Amino acid sequence: MSCVRVELGERSYPIHIGSGLLRRAGLLTPYLADRRVLVVTNETLAPLYLEQVLAILEEASPQVLILPDGEEYKTLQVAAQIFDALLKSRFGRDSALVALGGGVIGDITGFAAACYQRGVPYVQIPTTLLAQVDSSVGGKTGVNHPRGKNMIGAFHQPICVVADTDTLGTLKDREFHSGIAEIIKYGLIRDADFFRWLEDSLDSLLERNSAVLAYAIRRSCEVKADVVGADEREAGIRALLNLGHTFGHAIETGLGYGRWLHGEAVGAGICVAGHLSARLGRLADSDSVRIDALVARAGLPVKLPAELTEQQMLELMSVDKKARRGCMQLVLLNSIGSAALTDDFSVEALMGVLHSNRLAE
């Protein structure tokens, strides 16, 4: 087991990473002592891991809420089901939530924890690669709105993250590939060596080699912990973690939540951000080619969906949280390993890239 710490003063917390963590009795005891616990999971994961989690939480005699599975259920209405369950069982401020699942379960449970009685603690037990390397860390919680991803939410840090790499064994390939998009992102925005390591190690990663996987997860969590520790509420550097996400969120919202997985949309978004960076002369063309190649090898789309015209993409992108005074901002690349948030691009250049990077209809 390795441990990465997110340093945020009194809100600091550990990310435990390793094999067999969900069989380690007592791991969560220090975090949940004397609290009433509600475990929130979904109908796909409950048969796989709920029993183990209930076993390690035995002392807390937790209650359980099982939600439907899918991005299309990450809504305010489904969050309300968590409030209903908590109030029906008269959970007080001395309660804690445990999110057992992927990004959807983590985001919605974290948001419910942020709002229940104006804030109770929660633990993240991410079971997908994407959640282990990204969404479970950093305290961004929220739900989607029909007009935009994650538009309703809160910054609310977990008290502990437990990433048991054994849970990745049961992941479908499509889900597994989706997580790799975020791993590639960390290399691109901050760590050229890690990007090169990914180019070298991708085949082993795709085979789910446990040592390679463990390193990829740990390095991703280190980069994220570093960025979040420096800028918890996204006043500056944290925005760089959104490389590819303005494009990606537009794809997810435009196609309808759940059609493309989050990591698939981010994969294409990263490639398009690379192409725009190259067109603007910020990034070498050869680096844009390397990005496309790595994303494609990871089994992810490199082009935007044919169903969305460039005009639709532009409109969807304009409601992004990084927009300022109606002016869109994007994370672009200066090189592999270095990114910047900027509004220094013309709509024409953006539209050109949106046009030339669509899948053929």
Add this chain to the structure above:
Amino acid sequence: MSCVRVELGERSYPIHIGSGLLRRAGLLTPYLADRRVLVVTNETLAPLYLEQVLAILEEASPQVLILPDGEEYKTLQVAAQIFDALLKSRFGRDSALVALGGGVIGDITGFAAACYQRGVPYVQIPTTLLAQVDSSVGGKTGVNHPRGKNMIGAFHQPICVVADTDTLGTLKDREFHSGIAEIIKYGLIRDADFFRWLEDSLDSLLERNSAVLAYAIRRSCEVKADVVGADEREAGIRALLNLGHTFGHAIETGLGYGRWLHGEAVGAGICVAGHLSARLGRLADSDSVRIDALVARAGLPVKLPAELTEQQMLELMSVDKKARRGCMQLVLLNSIGSAALTDDFSVEALMGVLHSNRLAE
């Protein structure tokens, strides 16, 4: 105009109190410069004050959302209407909300501001006595759940509070009396002199004498600012502001939101807290009598509603946010001017007081 400051480091803000503030052009300009503004109000207040508020916000060319009027609309579903309005007009993180109204509008708008894109600023323009002396100050935001008052919410401080005392001229007596409950509360928990001043000045206050009213509002805001500055997130002393509220919230939830006004429920709650304190030997019987007398003179109920049995009250009170490990805590009085949060009372004593302080059926 007088100004009370809530001191919370970088989240500090002013409470402007006085006559004619809603005609003072430029008062809000420093707070809202360069922001897109949505004014949230209700159908009762819009005809009275919206024009004035739009005039002082002219530079921001604000948009407006008008909600239905009443505690029964302080729900997650109505908060969702605010999100819909913001997203329909593509408001970004550079937006700000303005809450023009009483406690319901302030609480729900503040909650929407806390959650929209994970937090945007908001201004409180309270138009009821209760909102001016209590709910607009301190950053407690939220909505009700059918099973409990304010169960879903956030701590999110406003950037400015503007309490124009002219708006109190149009308040119905019942609304005005409701605000006095919270004013009495401040004297009881922290300022015996203020309580005595209220005993002496209540007739002038009820006549809405402007000097008496201005002092009552300022002193209330000073006490609240002091307590909130010392304990923003209610880890300790702030809980004392809930004197009478565990009883009061149970009444509001039990009868259905909107039947009794918040201040009416708190008025009766304060009296019952006094009776319980006296029965336990903490408070002199004569002081409990003084409390009942002042609450009654303020036109507020001193007894619990006949429709709720003591068993129902007990159940409703047990979901209160101050409960710990299923164990109820109450704010009780040691004297007029001194309160404490305690679980040092028997259920029998509580039930006895709930029984003997019900209105006759």
